[in-house]
Amino acid sequence: xxxxxxxxxxxxxxxxxxLREAGAPYRSIARQLDVSVGRAxxxxxxxxxxxxxxxxxxxxxxxxxxxxxxxxxLWPQALSGNARAIDTLIRLSARRARxxxxxxxxxxxxxxxxxxxxxxxxxxxxxxxxSGERR
Numbered sequence: 544x545x546x547x548x549x550x551x552x553x554x555x556x557x558x559x560x561x562l563r564e565a566g567a568p569y570r571s572i573a574r575q576l577d578v579s580v581g582r583a584x585x586x587x588x589x590x591x592x593x594x595x596x597x598x599x600x601x602x603x604x605x606x607x608x609x610x611x612x613x614x615x616x617l618w619p620q621a622l623s624g625n626a627r628a629i630d631t632l633i634r635l636s637a638r639r640a641r642x643x644x645x646x647x648x649x650x651x652x653x654x655x656x657x658x659x660x661x662x663x664x665x666x667x668x669x670x671x672x673x674s675g676e677r678r
Contacts, residue, residue: 552586555586556587556593558575559583564605566605610635613631614632618632
Protein backbone atom coordinates (compact mmCIF):
# COMPACT_ATOMS: atom_id res chain seq x y z
CA UNK A 544 0.00 0.00 0.00
CA UNK A 545 1.37 3.38 -0.95
CA UNK A 546 1.90 6.28 1.42
CA UNK A 547 -0.79 8.15 -0.46
CA UNK A 548 -3.31 5.33 0.14
CA UNK A 549 -2.42 5.12 3.83
CA UNK A 550 -2.83 8.89 4.17
CA UNK A 551 -6.24 8.80 2.45
CA UNK A 552 -7.41 5.98 4.73
CA UNK A 553 -6.19 7.83 7.85
CA UNK A 554 -8.03 10.97 6.70
CA UNK A 555 -11.19 8.95 6.06
CA UNK A 556 -10.95 7.39 9.52
CA UNK A 557 -10.56 10.78 11.18
CA UNK A 558 -13.46 12.27 9.22
CA UNK A 559 -15.65 9.24 9.90
CA UNK A 560 -15.08 9.57 13.66
CA UNK A 561 -15.73 13.33 13.61
CA LEU A 562 -18.97 12.76 11.70
CA ARG A 563 -20.02 9.99 14.08
CA GLU A 564 -19.23 12.16 17.11
CA ALA A 565 -21.44 14.84 15.57
CA GLY A 566 -24.27 12.32 15.44
CA ALA A 567 -24.16 11.33 11.80
CA PRO A 568 -25.58 7.88 11.06
CA TYR A 569 -23.31 5.43 9.24
CA ARG A 570 -25.40 5.77 6.08
CA SER A 571 -24.65 9.52 5.98
CA ILE A 572 -20.95 8.94 6.70
CA ALA A 573 -20.84 6.39 3.90
CA ARG A 574 -22.38 8.84 1.42
CA GLN A 575 -19.97 11.61 2.39
CA LEU A 576 -16.92 9.36 2.10
CA ASP A 577 -18.26 7.56 -0.97
CA VAL A 578 -17.95 4.14 0.67
CA SER A 579 -20.39 1.42 1.73
CA VAL A 580 -22.20 1.64 5.06
CA GLY A 581 -20.18 -1.35 6.26
CA ARG A 582 -16.93 0.38 5.32
CA ALA A 583 -18.03 3.56 7.12
CA UNK A 584 -18.61 1.51 10.26
CA UNK A 585 -15.26 -0.23 9.78
CA UNK A 586 -13.44 3.12 9.45
CA UNK A 587 -14.93 4.35 12.72
CA UNK A 588 -14.06 1.08 14.49
CA UNK A 589 -10.49 1.16 13.13
CA UNK A 590 -10.06 4.74 14.32
CA UNK A 591 -11.39 3.80 17.75
CA UNK A 592 -9.07 0.81 17.94
CA UNK A 593 -6.12 3.06 17.19
CA UNK A 594 -7.10 5.48 19.98
CA UNK A 595 -9.15 3.13 22.07
CA UNK A 596 -9.38 4.67 25.51
CA UNK A 597 -9.69 8.34 24.64
CA UNK A 598 -11.92 7.84 21.61
CA UNK A 599 -14.27 5.40 23.32
CA UNK A 600 -14.59 7.66 26.36
CA UNK A 601 -15.26 10.61 24.10
CA UNK A 602 -17.95 8.79 22.14
CA UNK A 603 -19.45 7.42 25.35
CA UNK A 604 -19.73 10.95 26.79
CA UNK A 605 -21.29 12.27 23.59
CA UNK A 606 -23.79 9.43 23.42
CA UNK A 607 -24.60 9.87 27.11
CA UNK A 608 -25.29 13.58 26.53
CA UNK A 609 -27.63 12.68 23.67
CA UNK A 610 -29.48 10.22 25.91
CA UNK A 611 -29.74 12.92 28.59
CA UNK A 612 -31.29 15.34 26.09
CA UNK A 613 -33.79 12.75 24.89
CA UNK A 614 -34.67 11.81 28.46
CA UNK A 615 -35.19 15.46 29.43
CA UNK A 616 -37.49 15.98 26.45
CA LEU A 617 -39.60 12.92 27.24
CA TRP A 618 -39.68 13.20 31.03
CA PRO A 619 -42.66 15.59 31.35
CA GLN A 620 -44.71 13.43 28.97
CA ALA A 621 -43.87 10.29 30.93
CA LEU A 622 -44.81 11.96 34.22
CA SER A 623 -48.19 12.87 32.75
CA GLY A 624 -48.79 9.18 32.00
CA ASN A 625 -47.98 9.03 28.28
CA ALA A 626 -47.42 5.29 27.78
CA ARG A 627 -45.35 5.77 24.62
CA ALA A 628 -43.00 8.20 26.38
CA ILE A 629 -42.68 5.80 29.32
CA ASP A 630 -41.82 2.93 26.96
CA THR A 631 -39.25 5.08 25.17
CA LEU A 632 -37.68 6.13 28.48
CA ILE A 633 -37.39 2.50 29.54
CA ARG A 634 -35.56 1.74 26.28
CA LEU A 635 -33.32 4.80 26.76
CA SER A 636 -32.51 3.61 30.27
CA ALA A 637 -31.61 0.14 28.97
CA ARG A 638 -29.41 1.72 26.29
CA ARG A 639 -27.68 3.86 28.91
CA ALA A 640 -27.05 0.81 31.10
CA ARG A 641 -25.42 -1.02 28.17
CA UNK A 642 -23.41 2.07 27.19
CA UNK A 643 -22.09 2.55 30.70
CA UNK A 644 -21.47 -1.15 31.26
CA UNK A 645 -23.92 -1.36 34.14
CA UNK A 646 -25.44 -4.64 32.95
CA UNK A 647 -22.08 -6.24 32.27
CA UNK A 648 -20.95 -6.35 35.89
CA UNK A 649 -24.14 -8.09 36.93
CA UNK A 650 -23.74 -10.68 34.18
CA UNK A 651 -20.13 -11.32 35.17
CA UNK A 652 -21.12 -11.73 38.82
CA UNK A 653 -23.83 -14.24 37.95
CA UNK A 654 -21.43 -16.23 35.78
CA UNK A 655 -18.80 -16.17 38.51
CA UNK A 656 -21.27 -17.45 41.11
CA UNK A 657 -22.44 -20.21 38.75
CA UNK A 658 -18.89 -21.37 38.03
CA UNK A 659 -17.94 -21.16 41.69
CA UNK A 660 -20.87 -23.42 42.60
CA UNK A 661 -19.87 -25.89 39.87
CA UNK A 662 -16.25 -25.79 41.01
CA UNK A 663 -17.17 -26.41 44.64
CA UNK A 664 -19.44 -29.32 43.71
CA UNK A 665 -16.74 -30.88 41.54
CA UNK A 666 -14.13 -30.28 44.22
CA UNK A 667 -16.32 -31.96 46.85
CA UNK A 668 -16.88 -34.92 44.50
CA UNK A 669 -13.15 -35.29 43.91
CA UNK A 670 -12.38 -35.07 47.63
CA UNK A 671 -15.00 -37.75 48.34
CA UNK A 672 -13.61 -39.96 45.60
CA UNK A 673 -10.03 -39.56 46.81
CA SER A 674 -11.04 -40.14 50.44
CA GLY A 675 -12.74 -43.37 49.43
CA GLU A 676 -9.64 -44.56 47.55
CA ARG A 677 -7.33 -43.98 50.50
CA ARG A 678 -9.29 -46.12 52.93
